[in-house]
Amino acid sequence: MIDAFSAGAVTLAATSMDMPSIDDFLPPEILFQGTPFAINRIIFVRILATIIMLLVLGITAARAKLIPGRWQGAVEWIVEFTEKNIVYQVMGEVRGRRYVPMILTVFLTMLVFNLCGEVPGFNIAASATITLPLVFAIWCFVQYWIAGIREKGLGHFLRDEMFPKGVPAPVYILLAPIQLLELLIIRPFSLTIRLFANMVSGHLILALCLSATQFFLFEVVNKAMMPFGIITFAAGAFMYLFEMLVAALQAYIFAILTTAYINMSYPEVD
Amino acid sequence: MMTLAEDGVSLFLPKSYDIVWSLIILVIVAIFFYKFFLPKLQSVFDERASKIEGGIAKAEEAQKEAEEAKKKYEAQLGTARVEASKIRDDARAEASHIISDARSRAESDAAQITANAQRSIESQQQKAMVSLQGQVGVLATALAGKILGSELKDANVQSDMIDQMIADMDTEAKK
Amino acid sequence: MDIVTLAEVAGNLNVVGYGLAAIGPGIGLGILIGKTIESTARQPELGGRLQTLMFLGLAFVEVLALLGFVAAFIFS
Numbered sequence: 001m002i003d004a005f006s007a008g009a010v011t012l013a014a015t016s017m018d019m020p021s022i023d024d025f026l027p028p029e030i031l032f033q034g035t036p037f038a039i040n041r042i043i044f045v046r047i048l049a050t051i052i053m054l055l056v057l058g059i060t061a062a063r064a065k066l067i068p069g070r071w072q073g074a075v076e077w078i079v080e081f082t083e084k085n086i087v088y089q090v091m092g093e094v095r096g097r098r099y100v101p102m103i104l105t106v107f108l109t110m111l112v113f114n115l116c117g118e119v120p121g122f123n124i125a126a127s128a129t130i131t132l133p134l135v136f137a138i139w140c141f142v143q144y145w146i147a148g149i150r151e152k153g154l155g156h157f158l159r160d161e162m163f164p165k166g167v168p169a170p171v172y173i174l175l176a177p178i179q180l181l182e183l184l185i186i187r188p189f190s191l192t193i194r195l196f197a198n199m200v201s202g203h204l205i206l207a208l209c210l211s212a213t214q215f216f217l218f219e220v221v222n223k224a225m226m227p228f229g230i231i232t233f234a235a236g237a238f239m240y241l242f243e244m245l246v247a248a249l250q251a252y253i254f255a256i257l258t259t260a261y262i263n264m265s266y267p268e269v270d
Numbered sequence: 271m272m273t274l275a276e277d278g279v280s281l282f283l284p285k286s287y288d289i290v291w292s293l294i295i296l297v298i299v300a301i302f303f304y305k306f307f308l309p310k311l312q313s314v315f316d317e318r319a320s321k322i323e324g325g326i327a328k329a330e331e332a333q334k335e336a337e338e339a340k341k342k343y344e345a346q347l348g349t350a351r352v353e354a355s356k357i358r359d360d361a362r363a364e365a366s367h368i369i370s371d372a373r374s375r376a377e378s379d380a381a382q383i384t385a386n387a388q389r390s391i392e393s394q395q396q397k398a399m400v401s402l403q404g405q406v407g408v409l410a411t412a413l414a415g416k417i418l419g420s421e422l423k424d425a426n427v428q429s430d431m432i433d434q435m436i437a438d439m440d441t442e443a444k445k
Numbered sequence: 446m447d448i449v450t451l452a453e454v455a456g457n458l459n460v461v462g463y464g465l466a467a468i469g470p471g472i473g474l475g476i477l478i479g480k481t482i483e484s485t486a487r488q489p490e491l492g493g494r495l496q497t498l499m500f501l502g503l504a505f506v507e508v509l510a511l512l513g514f515v516a517a518f519i520f521s
Binding site for chain 1: 277278280281282283284285286287288289290291292293295296298299300302303304306307308310311314315317318321
């Protein structure tokens with residue numbers, strides 16, 4: 001798999017180069033090996049990020065003043081953005097009120113965890129194992145099933161989802177299983193894989209650019225190769241900024257899709 | 271032909287400890303946001319909203335008060351103006367009253383003074399008349415006695431006598 | 446190397462496969478987002494609703510690319 005993403009570079013450089021690989025996402029356990037509480041590098045990053053996030057936001061909330069300072073204003077802006085631009089815009093205020101804390105949890109946690117990939121020292125997103133996005137996606141899955149059953153009843157909910165109106169009858173043979181599959185598997189897994197894939201590819205590309213820079217600037221024998229190092233460094237800097245954008249965007253997409261999925265379980269009222 | 275890549279597959283298989291930690295973190299984070307972070311911020315938002323609304327209400331009240339005060343002031347100004355004009359009118363009326371009063375009093379005074387003077391003149395005249403009458407009688411008697419007592423020789427003596435008598439009367443009157 | 450091999454392609458076929466798999470969703474995403482922008486320009490007041498619909502459609506389209514991604518890692 002290493003050569004999957006680095007075949008070209010390897011043949012070009014031909015000497016040993018520290019390549020990123022998917023082993024970065026399967027780090028060895030460093031604490032409590034073999035127990036259900038084993039901790040590897042990514043989980044360590046995740047715990048650290050959680051503690052930092054809870055401390056920073058907790059102190060901000062505990063010290064929240066009537067007249068906000070600059071930092072409190074920024075936090076409040078994020079909260080209001082989640083509330084107005086994600087939840088209320090999709091669900092409306094009456095329905096959405098119940099889900100504001102959930103979506104805020106999803107959005108802020110994902111944002112912080114995704115951005116860990118760009119923090120020097122962490123260097124890997126805390127959401128870069130399949131499990132964390134999966135857990136969040138299952139939360140979303142449970143929520144939209146509960147919402148559907150509560151608002152419509154199980155039978156009505158399934159009928160509305162599997163047999164949407166305005167489709168000619170024979171098409172239902174094809175459509176119904178697909179819809180059921182979507183409801184049960186595609187929604188949570190696409191949420192999971194989308195986030196995970198973005199984190200994996202982001203880390204691989206960024207690490208590839210930077211390790212190539214290191215290689216071309218300091219380790220390469222042939223000094224004529226050094227201009228490549230400048231190019232890869234520029235590419236790395238660009239990817240760094242791009243990955244920050246992707247981290248925020250993926251958190252936003254995760255939150256807005258969660259909201260939209262839950263909203264689709266509610267009966268149409270327009 | 272298709273074989274599974276060991277590493278690649280394990281990338282997509284959740285590990286048990288990973289599940290444990292993900293769930294623990296999810297629960298902690300969710301509790302934090304549900305029970306602490308959002309209610310706290312929400313209360314700050316609510317407080318701010320109520321404060322802003324209160325401020326607006328207060329400002330409105332102040333404006334209303336100011337308007338009331340202005341109205342009151344204007345009303346006061348109006349009544350003051352009316353009062354002033356009334357006072358001026360009163361003063362003018364009083365002044366004319368005083369003037370006419372004074373005039374009438376002066377007139378009556380003057381009339382009284384004239385009347386008094388007239389009366390005193392009349393009484394003096396009367397007094398003079400009375401005393402004259404009394405003296406005329408005495409003089410006439412004395413004259414008659416003199417005429418009868420001495421002889422009247424001629425007309426000269428006669429007139430001399432009369433003149434002297436009148437002079438006597440004069441001195442007598444002057445006394 | 447066999448004698449019959451005339452030209453050898455170095456590297457991993459999975460990457461090529463993923464590249465091919467990304468073409469379709471790429472075109473799809475382009476059309477989807479472009480149409481959303483167009484519609485929003487025509488009726489800006491519907492912007493919020495259109496954006497939500499766009500994200501829902503985006504979830505469908507991206508599933509294809511994600512399948513390619515997963516397949517590239519899993520099969521060797």
